[in-house]
Amino acid sequence: KLAMIPGIGPITASALVASIGDAKNFDGGRQVAAWLGLVPRQHSSGGKSNLLGMSKRGDTYLRTLLIHGARSVIYRVSQRADACSWISSVVNRRNKNVAAVALANKNARIAWALLAHDRQFDAGYVHSTAVA
Incomplete structure (x- = not known):
């Protein structure tokens, strides 16, 4: 998957x-990304949030x-002429290394979701909330 x-x-x-084991031990995808060291380090106090670089x-x-x-995906997207994806817009706004960490973070969250909810990967998946 x-x-x-x-x-x-x-x-x-x-x-x-092998490392994650049972994905349901984590509360969410952000917790997995933090466990891997892919989220910004925080130095916050008094309601004023100050986000630093990747925690490592x-x-x-x-x-x-x-x-x-993630770097290989960025390389492949940059070779296509019709690159209009999320990662190409991030690369246009930020540094390629920052975009690579952002994509790695996103992939870690997707991996948690697939393992925790026992689903297959779908590139066009849109989460729909139940409307009563």
């Missing part, structure tokens, strides 16, 4: 499954695999 996510191959997928805490091996996979 995880190897279908762009930027995650068989090695990264098997390492994620957690599993170095998994974080490296996710970031390298």
